[in-house]
Amino acid sequence: MSRSATFDRHMLETAFSEIDVVQRSLPQATLNTLAVEVVSRVANNLRFEVQPDLAPCPDEIDMLCNALLSDDPRAAATFIEQAQLKGSSYETLCLLYLSVAARRLGEWWDNDEVTFYRVTVAAGRIYAILRILRRERPIGVPNLLRAATFASVPGENHTLGITIASDLARERGWDIELFVGLTHDALVEKLEHRQPALIGLSASGKRSLPALTRLIVALRISNPGASILVCGQIAAQNLSLVGVTGADAAADDFDSAIAHMDRLLNIPTNRLI
Known part of the structure; x- marks a missing residue:
């Protein structure tokens, strides 16, 4: 800046x-x-x-x-x-x-x-x-590590989707750390300690919006350098997630999520997979 x-x-x-x-x-x-x-x-x-x-x-x-x-x-x-x-x-x-x-x-x-x-x-x-x-902070150099942390929003009972997405991302060469079933404070504490460059959050629907918004608010403070991607069924609903929650991007399918992950980490699109 x-x-x-x-x-x-x-x-x-x-x-x-x-x-x-x-x-x-x-x-x-x-x-x-x-x-x-x-x-x-x-x-x-x-x-x-x-x-x-x-x-x-x-x-x-x-x-x-x-x-x-x-x-x-x-x-x-x-x-x-x-x-x-x-x-x-x-x-x-x-x-x-x-x-x-x-x-x-x-x-x-x-x-x-x-x-x-x-x-x-x-x-x-x-x-x-x-x-x-x-x-306004300067854009960093391209992140070639292709690493991200995925997590389910606290209170989510449906975690199969993000578990499968984690495995699929690993098959494409991503280093994925996955957290499911954690409370709000426990998840924020773990992410604050690790400081990942990219955080993918999974939420199943509109009922998860308050918990999702609270989590992103906390992460914007504890992990100011992280990019945040929202995935899951909530991304398919007309909720203006990037504006309302403060996320950097939202994706309702796996291929879109991977494309956003590349963009958010500034990874060259002509890389070898």
């Missing part, structure tokens, strides 16, 4: 539009769950030491929190953009600005200084900004 360039305006509007679609598409109980997921995971996402002079002061964090809670949906994005222009890296913006702000918002909520509704609004904006920052 260039430190001298401002956010792409189209990308900014797209991210906020997609968050708006999520807020209009899912029931309030699910939105509340997603808000808690964003705030708690972002707040606890401090994993490395940075130079003290890169850290924002407490007043700046308060300003960012107030921007996240304001009537202007783009105020916080503008704040982060200004920090970016001053030289803050992707890691600094995510871990020292947004993580600390999420923690502060959680404290304000615990102390009844802000309502949960406002925290929900702020959480949606944090998630939108994270998606903007992720999309």
Whole structure:
């Protein structure tokens, strides 16, 4: 991500539009769950030491929190953009600005200084900004390892499809690690530890949409460098999965999934199989 360039305006509007679609598409109980997921995971996402002079002061964090809670949906994005222009890296913006702000918002909520509704609004904006920052990161070199992690969405009882897809992908030369039957937290923990470049998620239908969306929200925070592909019967339904869930691609058949996997890992199409 260039430190001298401002956010792409189209990308900014797209991210906020997609968050708006999520807020209009899912029931309030699910939105509340997603808000808690964003705030708690972002707040606890401090994993490395940075130079003290890169850290924002407490007043700046308060300003960012107030921007996240304001009537202007783009105020916080503008704040982060200004920090970016001053030289803050992707890691600094995510871990020292947004993580600390999420923690502060959680404290304000615990102390009844802000309502949960406002925290929900702020959480949606944090998630939108994270998606903007992720999309602006430079495209890496082609991944020639052809490795991916497949997983069934927590709560799924039908895992035969993804098991067969894993075997078929292995026959085509892919190194596939498969997880089925795990709880939400257990799956996120395993994927966070492994940091795969490509994650394929399988869901059987619309009833899995809340769990799928919650999982992708968590993975966008714990695995920011991963590409996410949604597969299974849910991909055949008219749910706008790339926009609503935040997935990078969706495929309702095996050949389409393999084509997306090649594209997402930037694998040359003229390779030998």
